[in-house]
Amino acid sequence: MSNLKELKNKIDxxxxxxxxxxAMKMVAASKLRRAQESAESARPYSEKISKIxxxxxxxxxxxxxxxxxxxxxxxxTTHIIIAVTSDRGLCGGFNSSIVRAxxxxxxxxxxxxxxxxxxxIGKKGADVLKGLFADKIIISSNINDKNSFLLAEDISAELVxxxxxxxxxxxxxxxxxxxxxxxxxxxxxxxxxxxxxxxxNENKQDDDMISFEFEPDEKEILSDLLPKxxxxxxxxxxxxxxxxxxxxxxxxxxxxxxxxxEMIDKLNLSYNRQRQAIITGELIEIISGAEAx
Amino acid sequence: xxxxEKLNLEVVSPEKLVxxxxxxxVTISGTEGDFGILPGHAAIISSIRPxxxxxxxxxxxxxxxxxxxFIEVLNDKVSILATEVLTxxxxxxSECEDKINKCNDEIGKSKKELDKESILKSIDKxxxxxxxxxxx
Numbered sequence: 001m002s003n004l005k006e007l008k009n010k011i012d013x014x015x016x017x018x019x020x021x022x023a024m025k026m027v028a029a030s031k032l033r034r035a036q037e038s039a040e041s042a043r044p045y046s047e048k049i050s051k052i053x054x055x056x057x058x059x060x061x062x063x064x065x066x067x068x069x070x071x072x073x074x075x076x077t078t079h080i081i082i083a084v085t086s087d088r089g090l091c092g093g094f095n096s097s098i099v100r101a102x103x104x105x106x107x108x109x110x111x112x113x114x115x116x117x118x119x120x121i122g123k124k125g126a127d128v129l130k131g132l133f134a135d136k137i138i139i140s141s142n143i144n145d146k147n148s149f150l151l152a153e154d155i156s157a158e159l160v161x162x163x164x165x166x167x168x169x170x171x172x173x174x175x176x177x178x179x180x181x182x183x184x185x186x187x188x189x190x191x192x193x194x195x196x197x198x199x200x201n202e203n204k205q206d207d208d209m210i211s212f213e214f215e216p217d218e219k220e221i222l223s224d225l226l227p228k229x230x231x232x233x234x235x236x237x238x239x240x241x242x243x244x245x246x247x248x249x250x251x252x253x254x255x256x257x258x259x260x261x262e263m264i265d266k267l268n269l270s271y272n273r274q275r276q277a278i279i280t281g282e283l284i285e286i287i288s289g290a291e292a293x
Numbered sequence: 294x295x296x297x298e299k300l301n302l303e304v305v306s307p308e309k310l311v312x313x314x315x316x317x318x319v320t321i322s323g324t325e326g327d328f329g330i331l332p333g334h335a336a337i338i339s340s341i342r343p344x345x346x347x348x349x350x351x352x353x354x355x356x357x358x359x360x361x362x363f364i365e366v367l368n369d370k371v372s373i374l375a376t377e378v379l380t381x382x383x384x385x386x387s388e389c390e391d392k393i394n395k396c397n398d399e400i401g402k403s404k405k406e407l408d409k410e411s412i413l414k415s416i417d418k419x420x421x422x423x424x425x426x427x428x429x
Binding site: 042044045048049051052055056149211212213215216221224225228 | 303335338340365367376
């Protein structure tokens with residue numbers, strides 16, 4: 001009898017879990033729409049800025065102006081990894097895949113005897129990475145939806161001042177790129193030296209004859225443009241990861257809801273079976289009792 | 294110049310694509326002076342100081358405030374990367390004056406040369422905003 005009650009309790013608890021996961025899925029779906037919109041509306045600017053960057057870089061080929069922000073610092077081997085994760089959990093393998101990518105990257109860097117430092121954006125990644133590379137983390141900050149552009153600007157300002165102080169050579173960002181609701185791709189993008197799209201470059205080859213006029217000169221524009229580009233690329237990474245997070249959570253919660261449903265079905269079946277067995281047992285008792293009379 | 298030649302203008306801010314259309318002429322305030330762009334302009338990349346952006350399309354002139362950024366002209370394609378895009382309605386003169394006062398206060402306090410530079414830049418921006426509002 002007690003077994004039957006236990007089963008009943010279990011069914012109830014799974015049912016309420018299903019309600020929670022269902023609600024979380026719906027919340028994620030509505031947040032996803034907003035996050036996707038902001039990620040998409042930021043795209044034209046970042047595309048344009050990288051286009052200008054590539055035209056500038058092409059124009060710079062012949063001149064011997066070299067800026068650390070564009071090419072990286074050659075006197076140092078320290079690499080900075082920016083890991084973009086989410087503030088909240090329950091989104092499947094979203095954060096752990098970033099942590100894994102950071103670990104692989106760190107191993108690579110250790111194998112080549114290079115120093116590395118980590119900047120964590122997002123609480124979840126910071127929590128795990130703190131346990132692994134506590135002494136390597138220089139900045140860890142949470143994502144606040146309202147000021148993610150300010151956050152990106154702060155980090156880029158920090159990077160610029162560190163580069164000026166000759167504290168590191170190269171920098172890359174690792175984040176989840178939003179591809180679709182069910183798939184996020186872990187991407188590593190090099191920020192310093194500045195990564196310039198190969199496709200872009202190939203297209204440019206055709207009209208290589210065009211040389212831009214610069215006003216004021218290249219160097220001044222570049223020194224203005226590069227920090228902005230840095231902030232924009234970090235901002236883009238944060239937005240993409242934000243949209244990816246909601247997508248990942250939606251998918252995770254969807255499968256959790258489905259699993260809960262399956263579990264309830266199974267539990268119901270064994271509950272009914274047991275109830276039937278008890279009734280049958282009682283009937284047999286009554287009948288055999290009547291026969292004995 | 295043939296009359297049907299047009300410029301392809303795109304104005305983008307970090308948040309969104311503000312405008313994308315074909316226009317006859319664009320006048321903008323570059324860091325080294327204002328300049329106008331007509332179809333057939335040479336390829337140029339320039340930085341922009343806070344100021345007026347004038348767009349002429351079909352004999353109508355549209356005016357906007359640009360809070361700095363960059364412009365690229367290539368093959369009659371004009372791309373403006375603006376840090377901020379405002380119209381006359383978005384600007385409030387008393388608010389700008391408040392901000393200028395605040396900046397002036399801060400400039401006394403800050404010691405770093407870099408900070409001062411950025412504060413001076415924002416004062417310039419607010420002054421340009423007031424100027425823009427007064428004209429329009």
